[in-house]
Amino acid sequence: MKAFMKTVVLLVVFACTWGSVAQTHPDHNYWQLSPRVGYDFPTYDNDTPFIDYQGGIELGLSVDYYWRWFGIGLDLDYIKNSPESTFPIDNLIDISGTTLTDFSLREEGITRLFYGIGPNFQYVSPSNKFKAELNLRGGLASIKGGLTELRENTVINDRLNFHAGYDEGSVLTGKAQLRFTYFFNQTFGIHAGAYYMRHFGVQESLDGGVAARYYDATISEQGSSLTGDIYTRAEACEHDISSVGVYAGVTIKLKSKHDNKCCTTCEKYSLAVTARDKFSRQVLPDTDVALRDTAGNIVQTGTTNTFGIVVFNDIAKDDYVIDGQLYEVGLTTNNAGASEFKEGQTLQKEILYEDENFILQGKAVICNTATGLPGVDVIIKNLTAAEQKSTITDENGTYILHIGQRGSYELRGKKDKYFSQTVTINPAEYDRSTTLFVKLEICLEEAECGKAITLNNILYDLDKYDIRPDARPELNRLAQFMKDNPGIRVEVSSHTDSRASDSYNQTLSQNRANAAVDYVVSQGVSRSKITGKGYGESRLLNECADGVSCSETKHQINRRTEMKVICN
Structure with a gap:
């Protein structure tokens, strides 16, 4: 356990040191370290009806290398579970009618240490902030402990419930794992996930020539009693052990040094991208923009400012593809060729929003105030097509919806104990060639008890x-x-x-x-x-x-x- 923790700490310190000098855009050909802590829920199929196995802590570390969507990884897991005797000793009577009261219980925890290697598959969002991974691992596990012994010490003086546990040093093991990660920047993120692990053909230990032993007992409302039947298994059997677990941790992403696009001696260039509406020619603030290489890997990402512009600095002279997205609607793709970059100049490019619908930018407020109301379910109904959709206001009470150029719409808010204004919108009153955004405020009044x-x-x-x-x-x-x-x-x-x-x-x-x-x-x-x-x-x-x-x-x-x- 101590050695495991020391290994994790050393790897994290190493990762932080390397991350401080690594390239700032590690989107492919990179290392990834993911220490984690979680909880494991085991299943031991060892034919011991009066023993349950409780969940316990899981500490783990994944070391992965990704090329693009595919990679390979190594997992190290330390898992601690514990057995629990469930033999019914309350008001227990033996076959002679004597009440048994003198018991002793011994329960040893089970330690599992898994080392596995296998392929990774990942999906990365266009913003490069969210990632979903599937990890498949195969390897060996060490499984130690789990001896459980319940004795009656006076009348029977025998084991009522017993399992000898395990002492296996190399058990064939498989693991499948899903992991979801959010990155705060190009290097650090947090993750959460779940796994399924299975150990194949785990052999039990023997204690005094016995692997498992228990007395049969019947349970009634008055208590329990021994039937006289004793089940003893002298052979150490092989069976599978499986478990599922959930976990959370941090992720550190490290660019491979040999894959750096630029260095201190090579030329660096800048690219300015303007997001604009095709029909009205309005500039578009808050547009997410991604710069990709010709293989589709994200080089840099950014968000346009109030003038609809985002600038990518310190990029190599290369061919790029420029993508954009505004409120979940994609903009047209543009290209920047290596030959277009000029030393000392910022290359200018434009991406266009071509969706013909209006963007309804609104706010839900408390009536007769300017106070925004968060958590309002804003519902818009197309009165012509008998369709409706909804969204939730953010912490400032603002919301975004898309509406077509034709038809008539009815907008209202829904929040417990609030009386909402209903507004009718006629898109024909607006000209899509001159405007993209329609501003609309709805008010809600709290319907307090007794208030008119x-x-x-x-x-x-x-x-x-x-x-x-x-x-x-x-x-x-x-x-x-x-x-x-x-x-x-x-x-x-x-x-x-x-x-x-x-x-x-x-x-x-x-x-x-x-x-x-x-x-x-x-x-x-x-x-x-x-x-x-x-x-x-x-x-x-x-x-x-x-x-x-x-x-x-x-x-x-x-x-x-x-x-x-x-x-x-």
């Missing part, structure tokens, strides 16, 4: 309470809010101004509230979840009471429909 929220545009004809077509979108918004929050109950209230008699206004407002409730119920909301209340002129918002002369605008403030979440 005004429903806009709920208008009625004079002395009428029928739901007009122009009121339906707002009531649809209320119905959607209730469907998104099925655990709440809502009161819809209707209010009038002070003109006409109190009794008339009370009856009219109640009829209007009932009509609003009926409409929401017709949209699929349970009637038990919504109630209507008419308040007439009893809750005026201004001074326009009976006998007070007010303008029509002030009277309109009092004529309103509201909703509030009913407190439990």
Whole structure:
């Protein structure tokens, strides 16, 4: 164990020292060191019904060399498991009826040390930050320990449950491993993964000429009792041991020195790439750009600045392919030839965004503020094609969606206990030849218990309470809010101004509230979840009471429909 830890520490220190002087763009022909720590879950198929094998720590190191998508690697794994006797000793009675109480238990941990070598296969993302690997290993393992002995010391004075464990020095072993890595820079990253390991034909040890021995026992609610049957295996059998494990660790990537593209004596050049929209000619900030060699290997990556430009410095005079991606949409590929580079000059290249859709750059905010709201499920529905898609706002409340040039769209937000604005978007109002980005903000208001929220545009004809077509979108918004929050109950209230008699206004407002409730119920909301209340002129918002002369605008403030979440 100590020797293993010393080996890992020395290799990591060596890797850090080499990494500080290595080339900064190690995308092929490179070494990779991956120390890790994890947890192992074993399965021992050794015909011992009263022994379980518990999981334990796994410490490992992978040393890999990659050419491109293929490589070869060496794995070193130290695994510590432990046996556990499960023989039922509580209220245990032997065949004579005597209760057994004097037991002694001995359990030795099992150490497995695996050395394996085999092929690697990898997929690297275009940004060179994410990598997925499949590692296959074959090799030998040392398996030591695992003796388990439960004795009854007074009445029977014998082993009730026993396995002699293992003492194997070279067991044929196979391992398959998946590993996922995120790189912070060209050298260092973190990884997580899982593995399956199998040891073939592991031979048990013998102790006093016995490999395994146990008494048979029956278990009842009152306790357990020995049946008198004793199973003894004097032959040391061979069987397989398998385990699965999960782990995490760090990854250090090291460029092969002989593969450096440039050196202190060779010429170095610069390449500036501008990302631009083909139709509007707008420059495109935040575009991910990758510079590849002719074999497809990434040489450098970068992101365009506010002017849509990224500069690659200190590159060799060579042939390159330039790729770009903006919000998961690829840009057209461009090429930079070796003959185009001139000493002392920065080569200028352009890549184009040719997607004809608009990019909807929006923000979800708390109503009447500029505060962004994170974690909002922003849903956009194509009203023409009856399709919808969604995305989640980031920590600043911003979101990105793509919309076509034709059709009509409805946009809303969804977040627990928030009442969302619904916005209709008509792409025909925008010109794709002059703009790529459509800016749109939606607001959500927290529906606090007992807090009244005004429903806009709920208008009625004079002395009428029928739901007009122009009121339906707002009531649809209320119905959607209730469907998104099925655990709440809502009161819809209707209010009038002070003109006409109190009794008339009370009856009219109640009829209007009932009509609003009926409409929401017709949209699929349970009637038990919504109630209507008419308040007439009893809750005026201004001074326009009976006998007070007010303008029509002030009277309109009092004529309103509201909703509030009913407190439990």
